[in-house]
Amino acid sequence: MPDARIERPTDALVRITTTNICGSDLHMYDGRTDLQPGTVLGHENMGEVIEVGEGVDLVKVGDMVCLPFNVSCGACANCNQGLTAYCLVANPAPGMAGAAYGYADMGPYAGGQAELLRVPWADFNCLVLPPDARDMSRQKDYVMLSDIFPTGWHATELACVQPGDNVAVYGAGPVGLLAAYSAIIKGANKVMVVDRHPDRLRLAEQIGAIPIDDSKASPVDQILEQTGGMGADRGCEAVGHQAHDPSGQEKSALTLNNLVHSVRFGGTIGVVGVFFPKDPGSPDPLQKQGKAPFDYGMFWFKGQSMGTGQCNVKNYNRQLMNLIANHKAEPSFLVSHELKLDQAPEGYRNFDARNDGWTKVLLHPDG
Numbered sequence: 001m002p003d004a005r006i007e008r009p010t011d012a013l014v015r016i017t018t019t020n021i022c023g024s025d026l027h028m029y030d031g032r033t034d035l036q037p038g039t040v041l042g043h044e045n046m047g048e049v050i051e052v053g054e055g056v057d058l059v060k061v062g063d064m065v066c067l068p069f070n071v072s073c074g075a076c077a078n079c080n081q082g083l084t085a086y087c088l089v090a091n092p093a094p095g096m097a098g099a100a101y102g103y104a105d106m107g108p109y110a111g112g113q114a115e116l117l118r119v120p121w122a123d124f125n126c127l128v129l130p131p132d133a134r135d136m137s138r139q140k141d142y143v144m145l146s147d148i149f150p151t152g153w154h155a156t157e158l159a160c161v162q163p164g165d166n167v168a169v170y171g172a173g174p175v176g177l178l179a180a181y182s183a184i185i186k187g188a189n190k191v192m193v194v195d196r197h198p199d200r201l202r203l204a205e206q207i208g209a210i211p212i213d214d215s216k217a218s219p220v221d222q223i224l225e226q227t228g229g230m231g232a233d234r235g236c237e238a239v240g241h242q243a244h245d246p247s248g249q250e251k252s253a254l255t256l257n258n259l260v261h262s263v264r265f266g267g268t269i270g271v272v273g274v275f276f277p278k279d280p281g282s283p284d285p286l287q288k289q290g291k292a293p294f295d296y297g298m299f300w301f302k303g304q305s306m307g308t309g310q311c312n313v314k315n316y317n318r319q320l321m322n323l324i325a326n327h328k329a330e331p332s333f334l335v336s337h338e339l340k341l342d343q344a345p346e347g348y349r350n351f352d353a354r355n356d357g358w359t360k361v362l363l364h365p366d367g
């Protein structure tokens with residue numbers, strides 16, 4: 001692919017030092033989206049600024065920066081309200097809002113699983129990192145500010161997690177683990193994490209959450225038992241609409257319905273797992289059309305509320321950066337592999353298969 005370059009005066013050019021493979025990349029890898037061949041993937045990026053356009057004032061050549069996965073203009077009605085995931089300008093497609101690097105239907109921005117990345121509206125989008133971000137051993141924490149740490153945090157914000165709450169998290173992938181980690185930082189009481197992969201459940205236990213193995217017994221029953229029959233106060237969904245039952249069968253809305261049954265009357269649910277308006281690759285005919293058989297009756301009857309959507313990374317990344325800089329948060333606990341860029345196919349294959357021990361893959365274009 002041709003190298004990225006400055007195209008507009010408000011752009012910066014970043015030499016990528018660390019870029020991650022995300023569960024969101026798997027939607028494209030698995031064919032759940034209409035990805036154009038030749039698209040450079042990669043929306044979890046950090047690196048060094050090597051050039052700035054003449055309209056860039058604040059970001060300087062030599063700065064180490066982490067980029068929110070959202071590309072946003074910083075000036076539209078949504079950006080003004082902090083809804084940078086739904087920027088009204090960055091995605092030029094009719095009827096669309098919100099853009100991201102290297103993502104199908106999310107605007108014309110190449111991703112950072114590459115040597116170089118063009119960052120539009122650089123003053124708004126770059127988070128300038130502290131000096132220790134040059135140290136490769138610190139990058140595995142700072143790079144998580146691009147997406148999954150803020151997204152895990154967002155799940156707990158959408159779910160209104162307060163100190164002392166019991167919290168159920170569905171999915172112990174990187175996002176679910178960081179939702180659990182965020183709930184723990186916020187002072188939650190019991191944090192229960194549902195999955196069926198022993199390596200991922202072990203990580204949940206390692207950070208002080210209660211692992212719930214849904215291949216052993218109903219996760220709803222296990223959560224009710226943990227909460228004296230009442231259900232969790234809050235629930236977070238970090239799986240997405242390709243949820244599988246423990247036997248491996250794809251079942252749309254399975255986790256949403258499990259959450260409705262796992263969360264108490266009056267409780268709140270935050271959904272960050274991705275659901276698409278259509279899913280051409282799904283074997284489930286309903287899901288192909290982006291439809292899901294949601295237990296709305298029980299949801300309404302229990303008076304629950306639900307927040308959904310992409311994370312507005314800029315709402316949280318500065319504060320979470322402070323926690324990392326002061327060693328109060330180390331989201332790198334879930335990193336399993338750091339590979340060279342040309343080993344990305346191996347990383348994708350193993351992460352997609354959820355092979356034992358492949359929880360989060362980082363790529364270093366410099367080797």
Ligand code: NAD
Nearest residue numbers: 023024171173174175239240243244272273274309310311
């Ligand atoms: P992942 O695929 O590694 O993790 C998903 C986990 O869910 C896996 O460990 C899988 O075993 C588990 N799972 C599958 N079915 C389940 C079920 N029925 N019950 C419980 N667990 C089940 O992906 P990830 O990187 O952790 O991302 C998770 C989701 O978050 C994806 O949909 C991703 O696209 C989405 N995401 C959203 C945002 C956002 O801004 N909202 C940002 C990043 C990622």
Ligand code: ZN
Nearest residue numbers: 022024044147
């Ligand atoms: Zn991501």
